[in-house]
Amino acid sequence: MGNGINGDHWWAKGAGADMELGRTLEPLAPFRTKLNVINGLFNRPAVGVGIHPGQTGNILSGMPLRKGAVLHGGISMDQLLANHVGQDAMQPSMVLGCEQPITGYHETNFSMAYSSHISWQTCLLYLSNMWSGERHDNTKLPVLTLGGLGGGLVTGRVMDFGKAGDENRKLCSLHLSIMDRMGVKLPRFGDADTRLAGV
Numbered sequence: 001m002g003n004g005i006n007g008d009h010w011w012a013k014g015a016g017a018d019m020e021l022g023r024t025l026e027p028l029a030p031f032r033t034k035l036n037v038i039n040g041l042f043n044r045p046a047v048g049v050g051i052h053p054g055q056t057g058n059i060l061s062g063m064p065l066r067k068g069a070v071l072h073g074g075i076s077m078d079q080l081l082a083n084h085v086g087q088d089a090m091q092p093s094m095v096l097g098c099e100q101p102i103t104g105y106h107e108t109n110f111s112m113a114y115s116s117h118i119s120w121q122t123c124l125l126y127l128s129n130m131w132s133g134e135r136h137d138n139t140k141l142p143v144l145t146l147g148g149l150g151g152g153l154v155t156g157r158v159m160d161f162g163k164a165g166d167e168n169r170k171l172c173s174l175h176l177s178i179m180d181r182m183g184v185k186l187p188r189f190g191d192a193d194t195r196l197a198g199v
Contacts, residue, residue, distance in 0.1 A: 009025075033156045034147055038143040046138055059127060085184065125144070126146070172191050177195045177196045
């Protein structure tokens with residue numbers, strides 16, 4: 001998870017064992033048959049709200065964040081999954097952070113806690129809150145999945161939703177698709193009520 005990637009080196013083409021990877025993704029070459037490189041998605045509630053905290057804190061919930069002292073951004077997909085499938089585990093969920101906890105407020109009046117806390121539980125999902133950290137461009141997000149959820153997720157693919165139209169490239173549609181494959185079927189999550197086509 002980062003605040004953007006280098007777009008010149010973040011690319012993939014082809015499929016399966018023959019997938020070619022750009023310099024940033026090349027360390028994942030041994031896993032290319034289990035990898036999905038997904039480009040062109042966006043997180044509508046994070047567009048136009050300022051930078052870092054407003055673009056990071058809802059990347060797994062797709063819900064608008066509340067500014068000020070009260071933290072509120074909706075339940076994240078990993079915690080929702082833990083509520084449905086984690087009851088039989090000794091540790092149903094772990095909350096993960098993306099950097100050291102930060103206190104205080106950003107100039108956009110979002111708590112800095114939104115910058116340092118996200119969560120995830122199963123099937124490795126890598127995503128960034130923006131494509132270009134230099135331009136703070138979050139109109140398309142770089143996303144990777146690694147692992148097939150026990151055969152439920154087709155892997156070894158490159159998918160680009162950049163020209164699919166905003167209604168067909170929502171990050172929360174990907175979250176719905178992944179949750180479906182984990183046995184949690186919801187009519188809506190965050191800003192999406194449809195699954196991501198082809199996932």
